[in-house]
Amino acid sequence: MRRCSGSTLLVVLFLSLAVSIPHASAQVDHITIGAGTDEDHALQAITSEQDPQKKIAMYEEFVQKFSSNPAAVAYGDWQLAQAYQAAGDLQKALDSGDKALAASPHNLDILVSEAGIAQQAKNNVKLMDYAAKGGEVCASVGKQTKPEGMSDEDFASKVKEEKESVQNSCDFLESSGLNAIASETDPKNRMAEIEKFSAAFPDSKYGDQVSNYAMYTLGPDQLNDKAHLVSFGEKALASNPNSLAALLLLANYYGDDTKPGSAAKAISYSQKAIEVAKPDSPDADKSRKIAAGVAHNTIGWAYLKQEKTASAIPELKMASVLLKGQDEQQYARALYGLGFAYAKLNKLTEAREVLTEVEKIQGPFQAMSQDLLTKVNTARAKGK
Secondary structure, three states: OOOOOOOOOOEEOOOOOOOOOOOOOOOOOOOEEEOOOHHHHHHHHHHHHOOOOHHHHHHHHHHHHHOOOOHHHHHHHHHHHHHHHHHHOOOHHHHHHHHHHOOOOOOHHHHHHHHHHHHHOOOHHHHHHHHHHHHHHHHHHHOOOOOOOOOOHHHHHHHHHHHHHHHHHHHHHHHHHHHHHHOOHHHHHHHHHHHHHHHOOOOOOOHHHHHHHHHHOOOOOOOOOOOHHHHHHHHHHHHHOOHHHHHHOOOOHHHHOOOHHHHHHHHHHHHHHHHHOOOOOOOOOOOOOOHHHHHHHHHHHHHHOOOHHHHHHHHHHHHHHHHOOOOHHHHHHHHHOOOOOHOOOOHHHHHHHHHHOOOOOHHHHHHHHHHHHHHHHHHHHOOO
């Protein structure tokens, strides 16, 4: 018998006993061709052919001739996919690979091969399809029932061996899924890919990165789907309570929300974000300091909404210290909030000093600062 594996044009054949492909579960499929059979002889002839176009024609004839043998069909179409890829016809390569997967849907070798073709074709939808299918197969490895009569030790050893044998393929498919998400330019397609990836790789080592892409995609600059955004953020925190991206996202959402209790939630998420960022730690990098600055900013504005003006001032001061020279618009937001707080407490000199600085920063707070500064200067003049 010949067992065929690998993802290049080279044919690797291995002796085995079966000629069929199991489909009863998501366990890994393997293709086997009986040694000495007509299929075996035909494959030897194809392997000997050096002309690429003739080889393609021979594989097409092989698939038609042995259409009643699922193993032969899967292997023939798989090789056709790789032959078309080598010839530069990526669409035919994908089509042939899909036919191979129809005959052997849980075959990691074919899924890896097709993922590579889809990546080359820049077809993110197909790439995620292959990655997600592969993730399901990878998750099934080692979950089979222990055979009757096999010891626990032997079964554990067998499971370990099976997992190790597919690890490289599973890692490749997982990273391919992330690449599909990262390179997708259409927000709706990207979100669909994220949902597929999350279902196929629930414990992915790229979980934080995928969550960040999801929250950006659902955010105001893309799909602006607030309900879905909050839901995804909460799921992200359930799997990783220290996800800075999720904490800041939820803090910002509740900071902007006008429902009763939202300001308190914004403060809670922001305080947790500051704990995670540890901006005062010697190893705190720029991104962690900005994250903490944004969180202090959110707390300050939440206090302003709660009419806790005095409590807002130290938060906004800290935000301005952390954000100065790092994030201009967040810095401007902190200064405007601080100027507003000072003005409300009739600390007009402090308000004037802060607003004079923020009015120089181009952006949404410039005109607002100029207007408030005019009112502060008028009030100061009357006070004299």
